[in-house]
Amino acid sequence: MLIRVPRKNDPRPSEITPERIYRARREILKGTGAIAALSAVHASGLPSDWIESRGYAKHEPVPDLEITPSPYTTQYNNFYEFGTDKDDPMRYADEMTIDPWSVEVSGLVAKPGKFSLEDVLAGVDLEERIYRLRCVEAWSAVIPWVGFPVKKILDKYEPLGSAKYVKFTTHLNRDEMRGTRSFFSSIDFPYIEGLRLDEANHDLAIFAVGMYGDELLNQNGAPFRLVVPWKYGFKSIKSIVKIELMERQPPTTWNLSAPQEYGFYSNVNPEVDHPRWSQASERVLGSGLFARNQPTLMLNGYADQVASLYEGMNLRRN
Numbered sequence: 001m002l003i004r005v006p007r008k009n010d011p012r013p014s015e016i017t018p019e020r021i022y023r024a025r026r027e028i029l030k031g032t033g034a035i036a037a038l039s040a041v042h043a044s045g046l047p048s049d050w051i052e053s054r055g056y057a058k059h060e061p062v063p064d065l066e067i068t069p070s071p072y073t074t075q076y077n078n079f080y081e082f083g084t085d086k087d088d089p090m091r092y093a094d095e096m097t098i099d100p101w102s103v104e105v106s107g108l109v110a111k112p113g114k115f116s117l118e119d120v121l122a123g124v125d126l127e128e129r130i131y132r133l134r135c136v137e138a139w140s141a142v143i144p145w146v147g148f149p150v151k152k153i154l155d156k157y158e159p160l161g162s163a164k165y166v167k168f169t170t171h172l173n174r175d176e177m178r179g180t181r182s183f184f185s186s187i188d189f190p191y192i193e194g195l196r197l198d199e200a201n202h203d204l205a206i207f208a209v210g211m212y213g214d215e216l217l218n219q220n221g222a223p224f225r226l227v228v229p230w231k232y233g234f235k236s237i238k239s240i241v242k243i244e245l246m247e248r249q250p251p252t253t254w255n256l257s258a259p260q261e262y263g264f265y266s267n268v269n270p271e272v273d274h275p276r277w278s279q280a281s282e283r284v285l286g287s288g289l290f291a292r293n294q295p296t297l298m299l300n301g302y303a304d305q306v307a308s309l310y311e312g313m314n315l316r317r318n
């Protein structure tokens, strides 16, 4: 997240999308060899027609939300395990083995254990949620996720009364994740994130297993990831292998890396600038040559639903 020292040939953030996406698309259109196959890779840890066979409930379309076309959200990613350039995840994330996949549920739960992904997802109804995604780097997208409330999974393993926080951990395999072998990485691995338990239990917080009606691509966090739409995107941790219920607030990757820049809560707030750039507006992915900027909304437009979680808290400081 713009922590690394800029290199001479780095484009300015405002230039990145159109150029990179243009190049990535052109390569795919060329239709040859490995690159052509990259974004079609569909190793999900779940059978490739899993979502279709399960079916999912669609909600009413949200009037003001124009869905970002999928090439933008699958070819311009943050997944530092595969590198820090926006097209690194698209290029290299398919090196990650995600089948089989298991998830360890531990800490303050009545039913801890290590479970196969199929077990974790058994009996959970899928639904489509069209959400804004606002990255702390000041770009945004609108993505139709397929998933289910986090609470549905947590409840299965029965959090104890003493549990106040949830910690999530991303898969780590240094052989398959070239970004984790870099000496210049600005963050440590595995990537870890956390939520207060009442945030995790809020209906808007989901685990996604798909987007655009298909299983997640690896670069977007296959086979399953967190999506917390009212927080900056870095809270939405990808490719989760561990869920731990805790009494104390867990450490989180970006907070450990730069505590003066990234807090635990990291709710989207246009009134509190990042120390190095404004958070008042955002560049909408996919808005092409005439890149569209729009004002950023308090709590990313979800204030009506989630502001009550933070009553009495100083949102500026948090």
Ligand code: MTE
Binding pocket: 001, 073, 076, 077, 078, 079, 080, 081, 133, 134, 135, 136, 170, 191, 219, 220, 221, 232, 233, 234, 235, 236, 237, 238, 239
């Ligand atoms: N999860 C892991 N494990 N590693 C990462 O580098 N990047 C985060 C988040 N989840 C990241 C991660 C950031 S900064 C953002 S903005 C979102 O993923 C981007 O999700 P997307 O690439 O699917 O749009």
